[in-house]
Amino acid sequence: MRITGADVVVTSPGRNFVTLEITTDDGLTGYGDATLNGRELAVASYLSDHVSPLLIGRDAHRIEDTWQYLYRGAYWRRGPVTMAAIAAVDVALWDLKAQVAGLPLYQLLGGASRSGIRAYGHASGRDLPELLDSIRERQEQGFRSIRVQSGVPGLETIYGISAAPEPAGGPEHGRHPQPSEEIWDTQAYLRHLPTVFEEVRNEFGPELPLLHDVHHRLTPIQAAKLGKALEPYDLFWLEDCTPAENQDGLRLVRQHTTTPLAIGEVFNSAVDYQTLIREQLIDYVRSAVTHAGGITAMRKLFDLAAQYQIKSGIHGPTDISPVGMAAGLHLDLAIHNFGIQEFMPHSAETYEVFRHSYTFSDGYLHPGETPGLGVTLDRAAAARFEYRPAYLPVNRLRDGTIHDW
Numbered sequence: 084m085r086i087t088g089a090d091v092v093v094t095s096p097g098r099n100f101v102t103l104e105i106t107t108d109d110g111l112t113g114y115g116d117a118t119l120n121g122r123e124l125a126v127a128s129y130l131s132d133h134v135s136p137l138l139i140g141r142d143a144h145r146i147e148d149t150w151q152y153l154y155r156g157a158y159w160r161r162g163p164v165t166m167a168a169i170a171a172v173d174v175a176l177w178d179l180k181a182q183v184a185g186l187p188l189y190q191l192l193g194g195a196s197r198s199g200i201r202a203y204g205h206a207s208g209r210d211l212p213e214l215l216d217s218i219r220e221r222q223e224q225g226f227r228s229i230r231v232q233s234g235v236p237g238l239e240t241i242y243g244i245s246a247a248p249e250p251a252g253g254p255e256h257g258r259h260p261q262p263s264e265e266i267w268d269t270q271a272y273l274r275h276l277p278t279v280f281e282e283v284r285n286e287f288g289p290e291l292p293l294l295h296d297v298h299h300r301l302t303p304i305q306a307a308k309l310g311k312a313l314e315p316y317d318l319f320w321l322e323d324c325t326p327a328e329n330q331d332g333l334r335l336v337r338q339h340t341t342t343p344l345a346i347g348e349v350f351n352s353a354v355d356y357q358t359l360i361r362e363q364l365i366d367y368v369r370s371a372v373t374h375a376g377g378i379t380a381m382r383k384l385f386d387l388a389a390q391y392q393i394k395s396g397i398h399g400p401t402d403i404s405p406v407g408m409a410a411g412l413h414l415d416l417a418i419h420n421f422g423i424q425e426f427m428p429h430s431a432e433t434y435e436v437f438r439h440s441y442t443f444s445d446g447y448l449h450p451g452e453t454p455g456l457g458v459t460l461d462r463a464a465a466a467r468f469e470y471r472p473a474y475l476p477v478n479r480l481r482d483g484t485i486h487d488w
């Protein structure tokens with residue numbers, strides 16, 4: 084099976100996606116997600132200018148060899164752009180191999196280790212009544228585990244909390260031609276958040292799994308304090324409590340709290356986790372297949388984590404395309420050390436461009452039984468949605484200092 088084409092498709096059905104479409108001499112088409120939110124065209128160029136020409140004529144079955152060829156052959160290692168590009172090639176080749184086998188991809192990864200994939204949804208509110216309504220709404224949609232994000236008195240806008248009714252495709256952020264700016268106050272947040280979880284537990288009882296995302300905004304000692312303060316509310320996990328490229332900093336957090344920790348959505352290789360995993364400083368690995376080198380690299384990462392009883396918690400915002408989401412779901416179903424999957428349903432426009440076989444029902448996702456990934460890209464539909472630059476916000480302290488976002 085020789086590769087005859089490797090096209091990069093940029094489309095914007097509600098938000099921007101970059102997709103690699105690999106075609107072969109036996110007429111098959113495989114897809115890989117190469118979306119890097121806010122920096123999309125860098126990956127599109129990396130692929131179309133530097134990678135696609137190298138793929139033409141290669142044996143599409145040689146997945147590991149192609150991964151190493153692109154990783155080691157580039158000389159320059161890791162980084163979000165490189166690893167997103169390699170991930171797209173890798174996932175497209177797995178898609179093709181599974182189609183040739185006539186099997187859903189998870190069967191090639193060892194088969195199902197469970198009947199369904201536990202998913203969590205996002206709830207948020209500017210104040211408590213809005214937050215409680217949002218949690219109820221997610222429960223009505225079938226979510227059985229909920230990420231809780233709350234406004235903080237005195238702060239106008241905060242990431243993950245919509246100022247208006249949520250747009251289709253998720254509340255994460257709007258589309259800004261320039262990054263919008265948010266003001267952040269760590270002390271106000273640290274004072275307020277435990278009171279929010281107190282109220283949520285009072286309302287929904289002890290059993291509902293609750294998650295919270297700190298979005299890299301704390302120092303290790305602040306994160307330690309927060310983890311300790313939240314212990315009575317029994318969180319499923321506290322996510323990205325610090326900017327975790329300071330891997331050593333997590334030792335301090337760990338010494339002070341038993342609140343489980345999830346880290347890694349901005350990481351793009353297993354190297355980023357070396358200390359965190361070996362020293363058991365985290366409980367969940369957050370990388371997405373799209374951003375961390377594809378299925379080939381993620382399997383190795385999860386196998387390393389499994390030795391330390393660390394589980395998966397694959398990143399699943401709406402800037403992961405349905406192609407990237409499906410790749411994660413096949414892995415979720417197959418690996419033993421699955422933890423939970425983040426799931427934000429895409430907009431109707433996105434689903435019009437990406438037809439998919441995965442399903443969500445009663446709290447559980449399943450990748451479906453279609454051979455391959457189970458996602459196809461409708462290029463005619465994709466062509467209707469032209470790329471528009473869109474940026475994530477940036478964060479400043481009250482005195483104007485740029486802060487972690």
Ligand SMILES: [Mg+2]
Pocket residue numbers: 296298322323348
């Ligand atoms: Mg997050």
